[in-house]
Amino acid sequence: MTATHIADANAHVHSNSHEHDAGHHGPMKGWRRWAYATNHKDIGTMYLIFSLVMFLTGGLMAMLIRAELLRPGIQLLDPAKFNSMTTMHALIMVFGAVMPAFTGLANWMIPMQVGAPDMALPRMNNFSFWLLPFAFTLLLLTLVVPGGSPAGGWTLYPPLVLQTGDSFPMAVFAIHLMGASSIMGAINVIVTIMNMRAPGMSLLKMPLFVWTWLITAYLLIAVMPVLAGAVTMLLTDHYFGTTFFNAAGGGDPVMFQHIFWFFGHPEVYIMILPAFGVVSEVIPTFSRKPLFGYDAMVYATASIAFLSFIVWAHHMFTTGMPLIGEMFFMMSTMLIAIPTGVKVFNWTATMWKGSISFEPPMLFALSFVFLFTIGGFSGLMLAMAPADFQYHDTYFVVAHFHYVLVPGAIFGIMAAVYYWLPKWCGHMYNMTLAKTHFWLSTIFVNVLFFPQHFLGLAGMPRRIPDYNTQFADWNFVSSIGGFCFGATQLLFVYLIWSTVRSGPKATDKVWDSAAPIGLEWTLPSPAPYHSFEEAPEIK
Amino acid sequence: MSKNLKALACIASILLASPAFAAWQLNMRPGITELSKQAYGLHMEILWICVAIGVVVFGAMIYSLIKFRHSKGAIADTTLLHSTKVEVIWTTIPIIILVFMAYPAARGLIKDEDMSGADMTIKVTGYQWKWEYDYLDQKVDFFSTLARDSNAARIKGSGIDPYSVPNYLLEVDHPLVVPVHKKVRMLLTAGDVIHAWWVPALGMKRDAIPGFINELWFRADEEGTYRGQCAELCGRDHGFMPIVVVVKSEADYAAWLNAQHAPPAEAAPNAPAAASAAAPATT
Numbered sequence: 001m002t003a004t005h006i007a008d009a010n011a012h013v014h015s016n017s018h019e020h021d022a023g024h025h026g027p028m029k030g031w032r033r034w035a036y037a038t039n040h041k042d043i044g045t046m047y048l049i050f051s052l053v054m055f056l057t058g059g060l061m062a063m064l065i066r067a068e069l070l071r072p073g074i075q076l077l078d079p080a081k082f083n084s085m086t087t088m089h090a091l092i093m094v095f096g097a098v099m100p101a102f103t104g105l106a107n108w109m110i111p112m113q114v115g116a117p118d119m120a121l122p123r124m125n126n127f128s129f130w131l132l133p134f135a136f137t138l139l140l141l142t143l144v145v146p147g148g149s150p151a152g153g154w155t156l157y158p159p160l161v162l163q164t165g166d167s168f169p170m171a172v173f174a175i176h177l178m179g180a181s182s183i184m185g186a187i188n189v190i191v192t193i194m195n196m197r198a199p200g201m202s203l204l205k206m207p208l209f210v211w212t213w214l215i216t217a218y219l220l221i222a223v224m225p226v227l228a229g230a231v232t233m234l235l236t237d238h239y240f241g242t243t244f245f246n247a248a249g250g251g252d253p254v255m256f257q258h259i260f261w262f263f264g265h266p267e268v269y270i271m272i273l274p275a276f277g278v279v280s281e282v283i284p285t286f287s288r289k290p291l292f293g294y295d296a297m298v299y300a301t302a303s304i305a306f307l308s309f310i311v312w313a314h315h316m317f318t319t320g321m322p323l324i325g326e327m328f329f330m331m332s333t334m335l336i337a338i339p340t341g342v343k344v345f346n347w348t349a350t351m352w353k354g355s356i357s358f359e360p361p362m363l364f365a366l367s368f369v370f371l372f373t374i375g376g377f378s379g380l381m382l383a384m385a386p387a388d389f390q391y392h393d394t395y396f397v398v399a400h401f402h403y404v405l406v407p408g409a410i411f412g413i414m415a416a417v418y419y420w421l422p423k424w425c426g427h428m429y430n431m432t433l434a435k436t437h438f439w440l441s442t443i444f445v446n447v448l449f450f451p452q453h454f455l456g457l458a459g460m461p462r463r464i465p466d467y468n469t470q471f472a473d474w475n476f477v478s479s480i481g482g483f484c485f486g487a488t489q490l491l492f493v494y495l496i497w498s499t500v501r502s503g504p505k506a507t508d509k510v511w512d513s514a515a516p517i518g519l520e521w522t523l524p525s526p527a528p529y530h531s532f533e534e535a536p537e538i539k
Numbered sequence: 540m541s542k543n544l545k546a547l548a549c550i551a552s553i554l555l556a557s558p559a560f561a562a563w564q565l566n567m568r569p570g571i572t573e574l575s576k577q578a579y580g581l582h583m584e585i586l587w588i589c590v591a592i593g594v595v596v597f598g599a600m601i602y603s604l605i606k607f608r609h610s611k612g613a614i615a616d617t618t619l620l621h622s623t624k625v626e627v628i629w630t631t632i633p634i635i636i637l638v639f640m641a642y643p644a645a646r647g648l649i650k651d652e653d654m655s656g657a658d659m660t661i662k663v664t665g666y667q668w669k670w671e672y673d674y675l676d677q678k679v680d681f682f683s684t685l686a687r688d689s690n691a692a693r694i695k696g697s698g699i700d701p702y703s704v705p706n707y708l709l710e711v712d713h714p715l716v717v718p719v720h721k722k723v724r725m726l727l728t729a730g731d732v733i734h735a736w737w738v739p740a741l742g743m744k745r746d747a748i749p750g751f752i753n754e755l756w757f758r759a760d761e762e763g764t765y766r767g768q769c770a771e772l773c774g775r776d777h778g779f780m781p782i783v784v785v786v787k788s789e790a791d792y793a794a795w796l797n798a799q800h801a802p803p804a805e806a807a808p809n810a811p812a813a814a815s816a817a818a819p820a821t822t
């Protein structure tokens with residue numbers, strides 16, 4: 001009935017892997033291994049490293065932003081540069097750090113969790129990864145193009161975005177490439193899950209991480225083309241004389257916002273559902289108890305995904321929609337609290353009467369549940385249209401979405417890395433270092449983002465490089481938190497680097513005292529090059 | 540020790556009390572209009588609901604983390620897989636809470652959108668990076684831009700300390716002047732890109748969109764000077780197009796209006812120049 005049965009899966013499937021014919025023995029040598037990679041683990045590794053590099057790049061931009069906002073007055077970045085930093089920071093973090101990290105995790109874990117040898121479409125997998133370095137090279141090159149990089153915000157609202165200089169088509173093509181990459185990644189996930197599950201693994205026996213990714217993949221296929229369409233319309237408005245978003249030609253700038261947020265709201269679930277999946281794996285393990293309400297978790301994920309398509313205009317209450325439209329989007333947004341609540345309650349119930357220990361993945365998962373819930377609360381507040389007229393486009397919004405994205409999505413990714421890294425590389429990491437990374441991250445992420453709620457409520461608009469002195473105190477606190485949070489992440493990079501190189505050997509189950517459930521723990525550590533050459537049996 | 544406590548109490552009183560103390564401000568302010576008070580009321584209601592839910596949920600989680608620790612020898616009850624009863628309860632209770640939140644929110648929204656019975660109408664146009672106010676039927680029309688001292692201080696490397704500039708970045712050359720207790724309807728549009736007109740104390744924010752006309756309304760209950768900023772990213776100087784609204788008594792407003800009309804030669808197209816001469820000291 002539930003995922004627990006997977007624990008009984010045959011643990012000896014890997015033993016005869018060398019009886020297969022040549023070409024299955026291992027990776028190619030040198031650069032070819034990566035350039036021609038078709039192995040899900042190699043591609044997963046490249047995705048994860050790419051994501052880490054982008055996380056540091058986007059993080060550096062965040063540091064510059066916080067340095068400028070440390071004190072009132074303009075010290076570092078003139079306003080145009082500041083706007084380009086906020087824009088690039090968002091694009092890089094959303095499309096370069098969070099999304100590729102989850103695709104990397106999907107690549108590594110889905111075949112191992114469903115009992116497959118590899119992803120279903122390995123060459124497309126290669127292509128979808130290798131588009132990314134080109135996409136982000138193109139995007140980052142905009143920093144040195146005359147006229148500067150895009151500075152109209154990651155939401156790319158016209159007419160402002162049409163004032164971008166020569167970097168505009170570069171950014172549009174970069175987004176096209178990212179979208180194509182995401183869609184191919186999503187197709188691969190769906191085909192793998194639908195066709196390559198081990199016999200006996202019915203849909204409702206799949207691990208939650210696989211479930212959340214399956215739903216995420218459908219969201220990606222549904223909305224990435226919408227984003228591609230929107231930016232293409234911007235491109236033709238800019239260069240080919242169309243007037244989709246220009247009132248003078250019968251168009252409407254607000255129509256862009258509708259199209260963008262039809263992509264944008266599902267996008268926020270694309271960035272959080274896989275994290276839900278990770279947390280739903282980690283909490284049961286370290287509570288030594290199966291996930292409470294497995295079916296409810298699956299249905300809640302599906303409901304959130306469905307609702308995400310009918311709430312988009314909650315980002316647009318101030319655009320002057322008709323009253324009936326405002327009512328609809330306010331109410332539909334409030335509904336999301338119900339399935340989200342179910343998830344949080346289920347995680348809590350999973351811990352209830354468990355036997356809880358606090359290894360680094362569990363610490364990050366717990367921090368995720370607490371802090372994501374805070375982001376959920378502020379989300380509920382933002383849904384109230386009459387109050388949103390005050391919150392909209394202030395630092396309250398900045399605090400809200402950073403709570404769901406940093407201690408939300410990114411802590412989810414970190415929980416996953418700490419959970420599965422020993423399985424990937426075969427080495428155990430330094431627990432003290434990992435726990436130090438956890439505590440510093442959790443403390444400073446709150447010092448960084450909690451005061452931004454106060455700034456927003458006090459009336460500080462977002463996306464401004466300079467502010468009145470009444471906002472100085474909390475901005476100072478927030479910036480200090482930001483620098484410390486940023487520096488803490490170097491610890492994470494060092495920890496990964498040193499663990500991959502060396503460390504005590506990890507056991508096959510890695511978390512022996514917690515006896516984790518799931519097919520990935522039936523494989524040796526490090527996992528063999530081809531995960532399951534013979535399908536394991538699921539009872 | 541008691542010295543420390545005293546210091547702590549002092550800090551706490553600064554943090555929590557007197558809205559006059561701008562620094563370290565924690566919360567939204569009620570503002571001076573029906574709509575702003577309504578937004579504040581809704582904000583506080585939802586905030587307390589969230590706090591209550593947080594106490595229950597976080598309480599249960601923290602209790603579990605303390606009570607059911609592996610290190611304390613807790614044995615997991617692996618039979619606890621699901622419970623239809625509990626699941627129905629924790630789906631139903633949020634629905635009921637949401638209904639209690641939705642009702643005042645919907646009523647508030649209807650009030651927000653009720654533009655009827657306005658006493659006067661002002662058209663505001665956003666430009667990169669200034670505002671234009673057009674008092675319809677009054678033949679008063681002027682631009683409102685960032686005050687000079689702020690504008691000088693905000694340049695990179697200006698060497699001017701922002702703390703030495705009064706109302707740094709929140710002062711304009713010509714503020715919007717409106718009468719107290721009158722329902723003012725604002726029509727919003729823009730000349731180039733999208734801007735948003737927002738004065739927190741008035742409780743309403745609305746986008747000014749090129750080629751379209753939006754509207755909002757407010758009725759100020761108290762005289763005074765209220766400050767806000769453009770709230771939609773509009774390019775390089777988005778952070779430097781503040782909004783200042785001066786609410787005057789009806790008599791003072793009438794006098795101000797007369798002064799705007801006073802030098803007839805300069806009245807119409809050169810209104811900004813006229814206004815700067817006539818009303819420099821509006822605060």
Ligand SMILES: [Cu+2]
Nearest residue numbers: 264265312315
């Ligand atoms: Cu949304």
Ligand SMILES: [Cu+2]
Nearest residue numbers: 734769773777
């Ligand atoms: Cu503006």
